[in-house]
Amino acid sequence: MTIANIKTRFAPSPTGFLHLGNVRTALFSALLARRWQGIFLLRIEDTDRERSRAEYVDALLDDLRWLGLQWQEGPERGGPQAPYAQSEREAIYEEYYGQLEDTGRIYPCFCTPTELTVSRKAQLAAGRPPRYSGTCARLSPADRRARLERGLSPSLRFQVPNGQTVEFTDLVRGPQRFASDDIGDFVIRRADGTPQFFFANAVDDALMGVTHVLRGEDHLTNTPRQVLLLEALGLPVPHYGHLALIVGSDGGPLSKRSGDLSVRELRAQGYLPEVLLNYLARLGHSYEQDTWLNVNELAAGFSPDHLGRAPARFDEAHLLHWQAEGVQRATYEQLWDWVGTGVRDQVPEEVTEAFIATVRPNIRFPADALFWAERFFGVELARSVESETAITAAGSGFFGHALAAYDQYGADYPALTANLRERTGLKGKPLFMPLRAALTGETHGPELARILALLPAETIRRRLQACC
Numbered sequence: 001m002t003i004a005n006i007k008t009r010f011a012p013s014p015t016g017f018l019h020l021g022n023v024r025t026a027l028f029s030a031l032l033a034r035r036w037q038g039i040f041l042l043r044i045e046d047t048d049r050e051r052s053r054a055e056y057v058d059a060l061l062d063d064l065r066w067l068g069l070q071w072q073e074g075p076e077r078g079g080p081q082a083p084y085a086q087s088e089r090e091a092i093y094e095e096y097y098g099q100l101e102d103t104g105r106i107y108p109c110f111c112t113p114t115e116l117t118v119s120r121k122a123q124l125a126a127g128r129p130p131r132y133s134g135t136c137a138r139l140s141p142a143d144r145r146a147r148l149e150r151g152l153s154p155s156l157r158f159q160v161p162n163g164q165t166v167e168f169t170d171l172v173r174g175p176q177r178f179a180s181d182d183i184g185d186f187v188i189r190r191a192d193g194t195p196q197f198f199f200a201n202a203v204d205d206a207l208m209g210v211t212h213v214l215r216g217e218d219h220l221t222n223t224p225r226q227v228l229l230l231e232a233l234g235l236p237v238p239h240y241g242h243l244a245l246i247v248g249s250d251g252g253p254l255s256k257r258s259g260d261l262s263v264r265e266l267r268a269q270g271y272l273p274e275v276l277l278n279y280l281a282r283l284g285h286s287y288e289q290d291t292w293l294n295v296n297e298l299a300a301g302f303s304p305d306h307l308g309r310a311p312a313r314f315d316e317a318h319l320l321h322w323q324a325e326g327v328q329r330a331t332y333e334q335l336w337d338w339v340g341t342g343v344r345d346q347v348p349e350e351v352t353e354a355f356i357a358t359v360r361p362n363i364r365f366p367a368d369a370l371f372w373a374e375r376f377f378g379v380e381l382a383r384s385v386e387s388e389t390a391i392t393a394a395g396s397g398f399f400g401h402a403l404a405a406y407d408q409y410g411a412d413y414p415a416l417t418a419n420l421r422e423r424t425g426l427k428g429k430p431l432f433m434p435l436r437a438a439l440t441g442e443t444h445g446p447e448l449a450r451i452l453a454l455l456p457a458e459t460i461r462r463r464l465q466a467c468c
């Protein structure tokens with residue numbers, strides 16, 4: 001399969017911080033475009049005036065950039081179909097409402113929210129699926145005029161044709177068929193004049209030349225409405241692919257409203273961007289390799305054919321696995337930046353690289369690096385209970401020998417430990433554990449040989465002396 005001139009998009013609403021479900025949609029869309037040298041477009045769907053906020057727009061742009069999911073068209077970058085925020089496109093929408101009006105495909109609806117609720121309840125009580133009953137479609141022109149003269153602000157409803165079947169082939173879920181009779185006439189412009197999602201989203205995709213729409217399965221039932229609208233407007237219908245949703249540990253889909261697992265939060269904890277990409281790319285999508293892939297490799301192996309239909313559950317253990325891998329792969333510069341000021345302030349300048357090399361296999365988060373920086377370079381050494389036990393068991397004579405061996409061999413670990421073995425007759429754990437406990441206050445941790453080379457000689461002597 002080859003796809004020419006592909007354009008994909010991510011179209012979030014700025015109503016909260018992006019969560020892993022949102023970001024996986026962005027990632028798959030970006031990978032699909034990159035795979036076929038196409039364009040990845042970003043559009044801000046801020047038509048919900050009450051819930052949309054400028055700070056969420058800034059946050060989502062920042063999150064996507066941090067993840068390396070740079071868009072080629074969209075906010076800040078511009079493009080042939082600017083503007084890319086729906087709140088700035090109302091004049092464009094007016095033109096298309098006009099077209100639908102001219103062709104008699106829409107009508108004003110004066111029903112109040114209360115009337116709609118009553119009708120919905122009555123239909124449910126009668127065991128029917130709720131849909132708009134068509135009250136305002138039956139108003140005469142005189143009735144409509146009278147209501148408008150009374151100053152009522154109508155919404156605009158799209159008149160769904162009867163007796164049709166809407167069909168499309170979903171990129172993930174295969175052939176789909178919906179009976180138009182099951183779809184009630186739906187609002188495309190709210191009474192406050194703002195466009196409804198179905199309308200603005202479909203019109204923008206068409207005008208912006210989007211060829212492939214990957215989005216969450218929560219939109220599957222919107223698609224037949226959007227297909228009908230685009231057909232009524234004579235606009236091109238993109239290929240749709242509906243992705244299984246990511247569910248949290250409670251089994252419910254992640255949602256911005258409930259502030260689920262935001263990228264910000266994960267970033268603040270110290271997750272690395274490529275870690276999230278490697279994790280998310282495998283959540284509901286299979287790759288031949290289960291090894292670490294960079295973004296180009298993720299794109300090269302991406303295909304809608306490898307997308308699964310079952311909901312994908314967020315699994316922290318998998319994410320932690322990728323995080324451990326990401327830390328091993330990061331450069332010294334990346335990690336030195338990532339560990340944060342608490343670590344940078346404590347580690348002496350001349351051993352920063354040695355510090356990172358020493359702790360790298362034992363850390364997954366900046367907090368872990370801080371833990372070791374404090375153990376190595378803190379003035380006061382807080383010892384764990386286990387290390388106190390190991391020190392007591394070794395006895396003070398052991399540390400006198402250790403000091404003598406250190407004075408003779410310094411940080412030459414093989415020579416020092418061989419000498420200590422000779423002096424004490426100990427080997428294995430009884431030899432190494434008390435040494436580790438005295439030097440770090442812990443009975444686990446980075447390689448002892450590296451620790452010996454990293455700590456200032458004066459610290460080593462002081463800590464061994466303290467156990468004598």
Ligand SMILES: Nc1ncnc2c1ncn2[C@@H]1O[C@H](COP(=O)(O)OP(=O)(O)OP(=O)(O)O)[C@@H](O)[C@H]1O
Nearest residue numbers: 012013021022025215216245246253254255256257
């Ligand atoms: N739990 C989820 N798993 C996978 N994709 C999701 C999930 N929730 C939303 N998406 C997808 O993320 C994209 C952006 O959606 P949107 O900005 O509407 O976020 P949302 O989380 O649904 O927000 P809200 O909670 O405010 O409804 C859409 O394609 C949507 O289908």
